[in-house]
Amino acid sequence: MKVPELVKVSLEVNGHRFEGEVEPRKTLADFLREELGFTGVNLGCEHGVCGACSVLLDGAVVRSCIFLAVQAHDAKITTIEGLAKGEKLHPIQQAFLDHHALQCGFCTPGMVLAAVDLLQRCPHPTEMQIREALSGNLCMCTGYVNIVRAVSAAAEKSRISEKP
Amino acid sequence: MIPLLNLRLARPEALVDLNAIPGLSYIRSEGTEIAIGALTRHREMEFSPLLAEELPLLAEAIPQIGHPAIRNRGTLGGSLAHADPAAELPCVLTALDAHLVAAGPDGERVIRAEDFFTGFYATALAHQEILKEVRIPLDRRTAGWSFLEFARRHGDFALSEASVLIFTEGSSNRCTSARIVVGGSVERPLRIESVEKLIEDEISLSSQASSLADILRRAEHLAETEIQPGIAGGENSDYLSHLTGVLVRRGLESAMERWRKR
Numbered sequence: 001m002k003v004p005e006l007v008k009v010s011l012e013v014n015g016h017r018f019e020g021e022v023e024p025r026k027t028l029a030d031f032l033r034e035e036l037g038f039t040g041v042n043l044g045c046e047h048g049v050c051g052a053c054s055v056l057l058d059g060a061v062v063r064s065c066i067f068l069a070v071q072a073h074d075a076k077i078t079t080i081e082g083l084a085k086g087e088k089l090h091p092i093q094q095a096f097l098d099h100h101a102l103q104c105g106f107c108t109p110g111m112v113l114a115a116v117d118l119l120q121r122c123p124h125p126t127e128m129q130i131r132e133a134l135s136g137n138l139c140m141c142t143g144y145v146n147i148v149r150a151v152s153a154a155a156e157k158s159r160i161s162e163k164p
Numbered sequence: 165m166i167p168l169l170n171l172r173l174a175r176p177e178a179l180v181d182l183n184a185i186p187g188l189s190y191i192r193s194e195g196t197e198i199a200i201g202a203l204t205r206h207r208e209m210e211f212s213p214l215l216a217e218e219l220p221l222l223a224e225a226i227p228q229i230g231h232p233a234i235r236n237r238g239t240l241g242g243s244l245a246h247a248d249p250a251a252e253l254p255c256v257l258t259a260l261d262a263h264l265v266a267a268g269p270d271g272e273r274v275i276r277a278e279d280f281f282t283g284f285y286a287t288a289l290a291h292q293e294i295l296k297e298v299r300i301p302l303d304r305r306t307a308g309w310s311f312l313e314f315a316r317r318h319g320d321f322a323l324s325e326a327s328v329l330i331f332t333e334g335s336s337n338r339c340t341s342a343r344i345v346v347g348g349s350v351e352r353p354l355r356i357e358s359v360e361k362l363i364e365d366e367i368s369l370s371s372q373a374s375s376l377a378d379i380l381r382r383a384e385h386l387a388e389t390e391i392q393p394g395i396a397g398g399e400n401s402d403y404l405s406h407l408t409g410v411l412v413r414r415g416l417e418s419a420m421e422r423w424r425k426r
Binding site for chain 2: 024025027046047048051054057060061062063065066067068070071114117118132133135136137
């Protein structure tokens with residue numbers, strides 16, 4: 001089998017610059033997890049259905065399992081590890097904690113990042129808008145009710161205008 | 165595309181990423197047409213005031229594409245060239261009689277949406293061609309429109325979907341022409357011309373409620389019979405034909421309702 005040429009990738013993750021050499025076929029999710037150690041990028045279905053691998057790419061939520069690492073050259077990525085400021089959780093993370101919006105926690109990084117994307121665009125969403133925004137993120141534990149409550153509470157508590 | 169790679173259903177030797185080509189992301193009004201660049205993302209179309217004003221059918225369909233994370237990255241050209249029979253845009257753009265501009269080594273050519281989708285994940289694009297632009301004519305006055313799809317879960321690919329457009333002239337009460345296109349249950353967007361003819365011949369704003377209900381029932385039946393078992397495939401074919409008929413009827417009801425309110 002032909003060994004693929006490696007391609008140089010330079011990108012910013014959570015405010016830090018990283019450089020690497022990747023096979024062109026490598027997904028962004030695998031690159032973030034295996035090469036850079038951001039294991040908060042959870043891989044569930046690996047074909048764009050479950051949403052667990054969601055990250056922010058230049059501020060907009062995308063699925064890193066169906067996105068090639070080489071396509072992220074020069075992009076700014078935010079993973080779940082990049083939301084908290086030191087010990088202080090991001091308001092949406094805090095709201096998930098306060099409202100018991102996670103059980104096993106596997107879907108949580110994707111859920112939180114999808115909520116960040118929503119509240120940046122729409123600081124005071126209705127319940128329907130929250131459900132629509134999170135509809136691409138599957139959760140097997142919670143039944144979603146507390147997740148929707150948490151996002152709603154985070155929106156009420158603070159206008160999240162600052163980009164992560 | 166990438167899900168197909170991840171599942172090893174497709175094993176291309178090479179992939180060419182078009183995202184770096186500048187100048188292919190735009191939505192503009194060009195007199196009697198709307199031109200949209202092939203690299204325009206779903207999200208830009210979703211929030212475009214121009215599309216909301218001029219092409220309400222398209223504006224209604226776009227939020228039904230996948231989820232926000234999909235719409236943030238997905239492009240118009242990508243969806244059309246991929247030609248998934250259950251995707252929204254092939255169905256809607258066939259209904260809108262869009263003209264697709266392909267570019268290749270020999271220059272550009274224009275392919276009508278109806279001729280572009282040739283089968284299951286197959287298009288009329290030649291090997292060295294890319295899709296460059298989509299042009300949607302605004303020559304007919306839209307009286308009523310509707311895009312409906314049915315999926316088991318919100319955001320899933322549609323089991324079946326229907327685009328309905330009713331056109332009129334001036335302040336006429338009569339429907340002058342109609343476009344009815346279904347997808348999902350068939351291998352490529354399918355115009356239901358028998359229903360279009362029925363609507364053109366028989367529907368007007370002054371139709372009596374009872375006769376309208378009768379026409380809509382006939383439309384449902386015609387659509388259902390045009391989705392042939394075998395095309396729809398497998399043991400679900402009766403269900404998919406029935407579902408498609410129902411979506412066409414409900415789409416017509418919704419389009420008529422909008423026409424009345426205008």
